[in-house]
Amino acid sequence: MATATLHLPAGAITVDAAFREEVARLSGQPLELCFQCQKCASGCYPTQEGDYTPNEIMRLVQYGARDAVLGSRTIWLCTSCETCGLRCPNGIRIAEVMDTLKQMAAARGIAPAGETGPLFHNLFLSEIRAAGRVHETMLMLKYKLKTGNLFADMKLGWQLFRRGKLPLVPRLKKDPAVRRIFERAGGQE
Ligand code: SF4
Numbered sequence: 677m678a679t680a681t682l683h684l685p686a687g688a689i690t691v692d693a694a695f696r697e698e699v700a701r702l703s704g705q706p707l708e709l710c711f712q713c714q715k716c717a718s719g720c721y722p723t724q725e726g727d728y729t730p731n732e733i734m735r736l737v738q739y740g741a742r743d744a745v746l747g748s749r750t751i752w753l754c755t756s757c758e759t760c761g762l763r764c765p766n767g768i769r770i771a772e773v774m775d776t777l778k779q780m781a782a783a784r785g786i787a788p789a790g791e792t793g794p795l796f797h798n799l800f801l802s803e804i805r806a807a808g809r810v811h812e813t814m815l816m817l818k819y820k821l822k823t824g825n826l827f828a829d830m831k832l833g834w835q836l837f838r839r840g841k842l843p844l845v846p847r848l849k850k851d852p853a854v855r856r857i858f859e860r861a862g863g864q865e
Pocket residue numbers: 716719720721722723730753754755756757758759760761770771774
């Protein structure tokens with residue numbers, strides 16, 4: 677694997693040109709078209725709490741900064757709202773890139789310290805894989821048990837329950853198409 681060291685104001689990072697090609701292939705996005713206009717970052721609220729803005733993630737991917745990107749909090753804060761993709765003048769769907777990066781980080785067991793996004797991501801996918809769709813109540817229970825954070829958000833949970841957003845009985849929908857999606861995705865890892 678060809679690597680080099682790039683010196684940025686934040687410090688030296690290892691770059692790997694194969695990373696950019698990998699992300700482009702898995703996400704299906706024309707990453708090379710990003711020219712840093714920052715329109716994506718200007719509409720993105722969740723990742724303002726992260727370590728990089730979406731355009732910085734795009735630039736780091738172009739550089740091939742594998743470790744910096746896969747170890748970033750920003751990718752886990754992305755809610756896939758697609759606001760950035762709608763604004764991008766080059767038609768790059770940044771949410772697809774973020775999803776790809778999450779999956780690459782999860783497959784390698786990379787998780788920033790204190791960030792529970794990877795845990796939620798894995799629980800969510802295992803629910804879909806097992807039952808074809810998410811049983812919200814079970815997902816929340818598993819997440820709470822794993823994080824040990826049992827009593828936070830109790831008020832919000834009660835409000836969701838009262839509005840029927842946390843059903844007790846799962847609505848299972850075993851669909852062969854879901855199994856095929858996982859088989860195809862597994863083949864790309
Ligand atoms: S899809 Fe992700 S990166 Fe894009 S605006 Fe929404 S949260 Fe931000």
